[in-house]
Structure formats: C-alpha cells, structure tokens
Amino acid sequence: MNILIINCGSSSIKYQLFSMERKASLLNGIVEKIGSEEASVTHRKGEKKHKQTIGVPDYFSAVEIIAGLLTHPEWGAVEEKSAIHAIGHRVVHGGEEFKSSVVIDKHVMERIKYYGKLAPLHNPPAYNGIRGTMQIFPHTVQVAVFDTAFHQTMPEEAYLYGLPYKLYKQYCIRRYGFHGTSHRYVAEAAAKMLKRPLVKLKLITCHLGNGCSITAVKNGKSVDTSMGFTPLEGLLMGTRCGDIDPALVGYIMEKEKMTINQVNDLMNRKSGLLGLSGISNDMRDLLECAKKGNHRAKLAIDVFIYRVKKYIGAYIAVMNGADTVILTAGIGENVAIMKQRLSKEMSNVLGRRIKILTIHTDEERLIAFDTYELVKNKK
Ligand code: AMP
Numbered sequence: 001m002n003i004l005i006i007n008c009g010s011s012s013i014k015y016q017l018f019s020m021e022r023k024a025s026l027l028n029g030i031v032e033k034i035g036s037e038e039a040s041v042t043h044r045k046g047e048k049k050h051k052q053t054i055g056v057p058d059y060f061s062a063v064e065i066i067a068g069l070l071t072h073p074e075w076g077a078v079e080e081k082s083a084i085h086a087i088g089h090r091v092v093h094g095g096e097e098f099k100s101s102v103v104i105d106k107h108v109m110e111r112i113k114y115y116g117k118l119a120p121l122h123n124p125p126a127y128n129g130i131r132g133t134m135q136i137f138p139h140t141v142q143v144a145v146f147d148t149a150f151h152q153t154m155p156e157e158a159y160l161y162g163l164p165y166k167l168y169k170q171y172c173i174r175r176y177g178f179h180g181t182s183h184r185y186v187a188e189a190a191a192k193m194l195k196r197p198l199v200k201l202k203l204i205t206c207h208l209g210n211g212c213s214i215t216a217v218k219n220g221k222s223v224d225t226s227m228g229f230t231p232l233e234g235l236l237m238g239t240r241c242g243d244i245d246p247a248l249v250g251y252i253m254e255k256e257k258m259t260i261n262q263v264n265d266l267m268n269r270k271s272g273l274l275g276l277s278g279i280s281n282d283m284r285d286l287l288e289c290a291k292k293g294n295h296r297a298k299l300a301i302d303v304f305i306y307r308v309k310k311y312i313g314a315y316i317a318v319m320n321g322a323d324t325v326i327l328t329a330g331i332g333e334n335v336a337i338m339k340q341r342l343s344k345e346m347s348n349v350l351g352r353r354i355k356i357l358t359i360h361t362d363e364e365r366l367i368a369f370d371t372y373e374l375v376k377n378k379k
Contacts, residue, residue, distance in 0.1 A: 001372060002026070002084050003017070003087070004016075005364045005367050005368055005371075008089070011034050011036075011125075013062045013066065014030045015031075019077075026045070028043075031056055039053070041054055060135060084137060086140060086372070088101075088371030089130050091145065092119045092178065094112075095111070095115045098111075098152075101374060109130065145367045151177030151178075151180050154222055158175065158223060161173065178225075178227045181366050182205075182329065185366040190324055198219075199219045203325075205328065208235075232268060236300075237272045238273055238282070239269050239274045240271060277294075279297055312325055312342070333361075339358060
C-alpha cells in the first residue's frame with residue numbers, strides 16, 4: 001500500500017510518499033511560498049534533488065503539482081494517481097473532540113474548519129490542503145492526524161488554567177499541547193529501544209526544534225505538556241518567548257505603544273533565541289557565536305537549557321519519578337552539549353537510574369502508520 005503524507009503550513013505543503021510493504025519512504029518534497037510569484041518546489045527521490053521556481057497561486061495548484069510529480073516518469077514513484085491508496089494529513093488542532101486519528105468525512109472537515117478559531121494560523125491551511133487533495137484524489141481515503149490528540153489524556157489538573165471556570169466552558173480555554181505526533185513517536189521508539197512495555201514506563205520527551213515542547217508520558221499516555229492553549233507557552237524557542245508573566249502583555253502594550261497584534265507578533269516572532277541573542281533563531285549560529293565569545297549568544301543558550309532543566313525537574317515531580325529523558329528534533333538530536341549539560345547539571349536529580357536518550361523523530365512515518373491502521377481493512 002502506498003500512502004501519501006501531506007503536511008500543510010501557512011504557505012507551504014510538505015509531502016512524502018511511503019510504501020508500507022517496503023517500510024520505505026519513496027520520495028518527498030516541499031512546495032513553498034504558495035500564493036507568491038516566487039513559489040518553488042523542491043523534490044527529492046533517493047539521492048536526487050530537483051528544485052524549480054514555479055507559479056503556485058493556491059493550495060489546489062500546489063496539490064496538482066505534487067500529484068504530477070508523484071506520477072512523473074523520472075521523478076515519480078507510481079504510474080497513476082490510483083496507485084496512491086490513502087492520504088494522511090497532519091492537522092494541528094482537533095480540540096477536545098479528536099482523541100485519535102480519523103478518516104476524513106464531511107463532518108470531520110467541518111470540525112477542522114471550526115477549530116480554526118483555536119489555531120487560526122494552522123487549521124485553515126490544513127483545511128485548504130485537504131480540500132485540494134480531495135478534488136485531485138476524489139476516490140482516495142483521507143485521514144487526519146492531529147497534533148493535539150496525543151495530549152487528550154491529560155488530567156483536568158494539568159490542562160486547566162487558574163482562570164474562571166466559565167471561560168473554559170464558554171471558549172474552550174485550556175491547555176491542549178502540540179507536537180503530539182512527535183512525542184508519541186519517540187515515546188514508542190524509546191520503549192522499543194529499552195525493550196520494555198510502554199505502559200510500564202515514565203518518560204519525559206523533549207521535542208527541541210524551532211518550536212520546542214516537553215511532555216510527561218506516563219504508562220504511554222501524555223499526562224502534562226509544556227505548550228498550552230497555543231504553541232507559545234513553555235520552553236524558550238527559536239523566536240517564541242515561552243512562559244512569561246501574563247501581566248507583561250498589557251505592560252509592553254503600554255510602554256511600547258503597541259497593539260495586541262503587535263505584542264503577539266513580538267512574542268511569537270521576535271523573542272526566544274532570536275530576541276535574547278539579537279543574532280539568530282538558529283541554534284547553529286548561536287553555538288558558533290558563543291564559541292567566539294559572544295555574550296548574548298551564550299546567554300540565549302543558557303536560558304534555553306535552564307528552561308529545559310526546569311521542565312524536566314517538574315515532570316519528574318509530576319510523575320513521581322522517571323525512567324528516561326528523550327531528546328529529539330533539530331536541537332535535541334544534534335546539539336551534543338544539550339545532553340552533556342543536562343547529564344552534568346542534573347546529575348543529582350537523574351541519578352544513575354534516569355538515562356538520557358537521543359531519538360530521531362519521524363512524525364511523517366507515524367502519520368503514515370496511523371493512516372495505514374485506519375484504511376488497511378477497507379481495501
Ligand atoms: P527543527 O525544527 O526540528 O528542524 O529544528 C530546527 C533547530 O535545530 C534550529 O535551531 C537549528 O539550528 C537546529 N539544528 C538543526 N541541525 C543542527 C545541527 N546539526 N547542529 C545544531 N543545531 C541544529
């Protein structure tokens with residue numbers, strides 16, 4: 001069975017084609033800057049890469065281009081569109097409703113659109129991408145895999161904010177958590193590596209990429225996570241501030257004469273590693289500058305690691321212990337000092353028992369697997 005994975009961002013679509021029998025990725029790529037004159041497609045098959053600048057006015061055209069590449073004699077992997085047996089979509093927000101992946105029907109489409117009110121930057125492009133895909137692959141089963149689903153097991157005490165309860169009831173204001181697919185993937189992979197059942201483990205999964213979040217996974221279930229109502233809460237990130245005193249929003253508006261949208265932009269796009277260092281949101285640049293003695297680069301790295309330690313400590317407390325801490329995503333997988341410093345600076349907390357593992361995350365593979373599980377009996 002060939003499964004196509006579609007991951008729509010605010011102006012891009014990432015895609016990847018899997019053969020489930022061969023347990024292999026056949027090709028992948030990205031259409032970027034959708035809606036602009038400089039839109040481009042980067043397509044990879046094996047070692048070969050092909051990049052083209054091309055007009056892509058909307059998501060429908062982007063999916064059309066992807067479909068053309070999948071069946072292309074040189075760049076494709078299948079002869080006809082009908083050889084794509086199912087399509088799995090990454091969808092950021094599924095509210096409290098979607099606790100696992102689902103086959104997409106009219107109702108699911110309406111709800112993905114509805115939850116755009118909770119994820120205005122993420123759900124609308126996913127909705128448009130799915131619509132485009134349904135038009136171009138009208139006979140193919142489509143599945144939605146939600147970023148929030150894995151965290152739906154959190155208890156009330158972890159997901160409620162200390163705000164009037166009626167705001168939760170009225171506006172669904174609560175912690176949702178994100179990166180669920182990644183946390184679930186590395187938790188399952190860790191259990192396999194440790195040769196122990198996932199239901200008997202207490203894991204702390206640290207997704208440290210451009211966006212960062214940490215999850216406490218107890219007996220295979222998410223019991224707390226650092227991102228909240230939006231992906232802004234928690235750790236320091238590339239350009240996001242993570243936890244701050246909520247009173248600062250009004251204070252900054254007043255002092256800087258900013259609107260609420262400008263403060264939102266400041267906290268989402270101009271803060272984090274970029275804001276603190278004044279240099280870059282990319283950890284590689286900061287490591288390089290810190291090595292040359294740049295104080296602000298070093299400071300940004302220190303704040304980043306400090307916050308990771310704080311959350312690991314909190315989650316050990318929440319679960320009353322832990323078996324393993326898992327580091328994943330761009331920074332978690334590649335920055336050696338992360339593991340070194342956590343081991344050294346938390347040696348008393350971790351003791352000999354709690355190991356730190358680095359595991360490569362592969363959200364797309366998990367989306368493919370979930371899609372396969374939902375459609376295998378329909379074929
Ligand atoms: P991601 O969102 O998972 O792609 O991760 C992006 C972050 O990972 C950026 O801050 C990158 O600087 C960082 N990153 C990726 N590769 C490396 C590397 N080889 N060394 C250090 N940082 C890396």
